[in-house]
Amino acid sequence: MTEEVKSSSPPPAAAAQDPEAVIEVEVDDDIDYDPTYGDENSTGSTSLGSSALRYEFKHGRRYHSYQAGQYSWPNDDTEQGRLDMIHHVFYRLLEDRLYLAPINPDRGLKVLDIGTGTGLWAIEMGDQHPGAVVVGNDLSPIQPDWVPPNVRFIVDDVELDWVEEQDKYDFIHCRYMAGSIKDWPRLVRQIHAHLKPGGWAEFQESVNVLYSEDGSLKPDDPMALMMTHLTVACDKIGRTMDPAPSFRRWAEDAGFARITEDRRKLPIGGWPRDPRLKEVGTLMGFNFIEGVAAFTAVLFCDVLGWSREEVEVFNAEVRKASKNLDVHPIFDFLVVSAQKAE
Template identity: 45%
Template sequence: MSDTTRHAPPPPPPEQSTEPPGATVEQPEAPDPDAEIQPDSNEPSDVDSTLGDDLSVTSTSLASSIYNYPYEHGRRYHAYRQGAYSLPNDEAEQARLDLLHHVFRLTLDGRLFRAPILASPQRVLDFGTGTGIWAVDFADNFPMAMVIGTDLSPIQPDVVPPNVKFYVDDVESDWVEAGSEDERYDFIHGRTMVGSIKDWDRLYQQALRSLNPGGWLEMQEYETWLKSDDDPDLVRAPYLKRWQDEVNEASRVFGKDLDVAKEQKQRLIDAGFTDVRDDVYKVPVGSWPRDPKLKALGKFQLVQVCSAIEPFALGFLTRYRDWTEDECRVLVAHVVRELQNSQNHLYVNFHFVYGRKPGAC
């Protein structure tokens, strides 16, 4: 990480905590990932959804070159380490990221993480923070912690809790060696980093070195392959299957594979983490489930996925598969129509992978 992270201001004096020393956050049991989602036979076959008004946020004051954003196909991309990340950073993408944060929280019944971290963490890192919404929510819930968020783009809000700091940084670069306990972290969080990382093993080794003994790393990743238990070959969604085939192949050409969520548990183990878990949640796409909670979750996820199809197509297929912009938009229109058909019973597996650095807290 950059030198700015080393010189981040020290955390404010801890607030009085009612938790005993060493207490950890209690977490509920994860669901059975093999359990099928029961469809609602009364659900209409088509669902029309729109994202609504774009959300806008202001960003931190930085060198002007950081804001010299390039544009492609009408979308805005990051300027720092240009090309290191294939998705845009414009207002439409920020709105999608905030909606995705809502989907993650709904999936966990409002929680922000699965790891049994200390009940009173002192320093927390959120790399790939995006709009900073997870970092801000965590800081609100743990006011005694100093939360540091890093990202390639300065798209985080200016008005944040006093225990949050944001920095422009590339998580794939060398992290500053943490020389003391005050410079290390009790919890490191990363989310939706698939397609952004070339060397996962190096990332996890650096994270391990930056944690205090007993500290936790949690990665929250989704599989970039939508599934259907009653149509495993996606015969009813051929355009979606083609989109998935093409985008995943493009990510491999790019050198930052998208469909790697299932690999992360073993990578954490190989890096030296202990007590590693991979909690898998089925997240429906659309309002087709019978269960009311899953039905509500699926409505939000449908909007989020439909909003993601275009930037993934434009960002990956035009650069690494020689597709034209028009070809991408035609494919996107077909894919969105298939996503909106609630008879397809589509879902995505979300992986919450977490492990602990050996040693006492």
């Protein structure tokens, strides 16, 4: 069952990149350290108007209550601001594109955005394609009231059976869902089943293992340790923190006929020389500094059994490490686009 909450072009994608052709991220040796970067008293958050109708409080944060426990991160204003920032990160990383799949924007599209969060991707998709119908679903009704007339949001759990009678989609978008899905192969099969023939699905996610190209990131770095602990915690609850490397295989198993993969480097911190990557990396640095409390609250305390004091000390170490511009952490970011057979 779904509960409706409210109603209301990028250029064709380039060919998928050859992973061997991806060059190293050049370090900016002339960088000046900004002592106000990541000040712990700042929030860096501008929240969208929210109609949060259902919620529960724990660890000093607000969480969804519909299908409670399935999503391990908050839905409060601070988290919404972080999610909007991450939307901008991915948009800039894809060179100001919302997607890479070669969908045809010249005809009316029916689009589904899975786990829409604040709804920003769906809203911008609706703005770019006025002739499209864009539906965003999420466990939390935190999307804004002011939306384009061709965009609507519903409260829904994508892991439940989808309504078979509903119209098929031309494009289904799934982004930033690591740690949130119990059965990825089943979800990918449902996505395939609810696409029109010739329709496209796209999965966007970081490979959630940090590394550095110059050896500056050590295994005991708090940022690397945080990702390791998050991975262990998500494995314990059966919701993998690192689905991205399996997207292609799951799409093949689901019957998709054409699959492309685009791999990019997502730096953490403002150390890259390239201006676009510097912008992206700076925001990702803030993501670690201001998001670490949201990342660790439920998974470290409730799943791994850490005390509140242990978590607070560890979070402070992550924030400190995130400001160290002599360390050059990188995620790989994957975009897997898959077409249903005509």
